[in-house]
Amino acid sequence: MGLDKKYKTGVVWQDFQHGELMDLFIRMKAAREGNTDNEKFNYTVAFLSMYVNHHFKLEEEYMDIYAYPDREAHMKEHQTYIKKLKAFRTNHKTYSETAMDQLMDKIRAWILNHIMGDDKKLGAHIMAAEKAMHEDEAT
Numbered sequence: 063m064g065l066d067k068k069y070k071t072g073v074v075w076q077d078f079q080h081g082e083l084m085d086l087f088i089r090m091k092a093a094r095e096g097n098t099d100n101e102k103f104n105y106t107v108a109f110l111s112m113y114v115n116h117h118f119k120l121e122e123e124y125m126d127i128y129a130y131p132d133r134e135a136h137m138k139e140h141q142t143y144i145k146k147l148k149a150f151r152t153n154h155k156t157y158s159e160t161a162m163d164q165l166m167d168k169i170r171a172w173i174l175n176h177i178m179g180d181d182k183k184l185g186a187h188i189m190a191a192e193k194a195m196h197e198d199e200a201t
């Protein structure tokens with residue numbers, strides 16, 4: 063499937079991982095429409111928890127490496143999302159249509175607000191920092 067160009071930051075690992083989230087969303091949508099979302103629910107919630115921990119950690123490591131100026135604000139967004147996800151898991155221990163719809167809304171909002179916003183800014187910073195590094199090496 064892969065990630066649509068408009069979502070891309072240009073950073074390979076970041077685009078790859080954002081693509082994984084997009085793929086999950088597309089699969090959720092298909093499952094919801096085909097009424098197989100009941101069996102997908104537990105997997106989706108588990109995957110998402112694992113995914114955010116792993117993905118946020120990696121972005122935060124890069125913020126450290128390249129001294130990202132908006133680090134605090136970006137990390138706060140990550141932490142808020144993790145909290146929201148935890149609250150969701152507490153409130154929806156088992157499948158319901160409402161739970162699935164809420165989860166899809168959360169992922170959709172995250173892609174549109176965070177990936178298209180903060181992550182793109184971070185991506186541009188990483189790209190610029192890596193470019194500057196290679197230029198230093200060349201001279």
Ligand SMILES: [Fe+2]
Pocket residue numbers: 080117121177181
């Ligand atoms: Fe991200």
Ligand SMILES: [Fe+2]
Pocket residue numbers: 121136140176180181
């Ligand atoms: Fe992020």
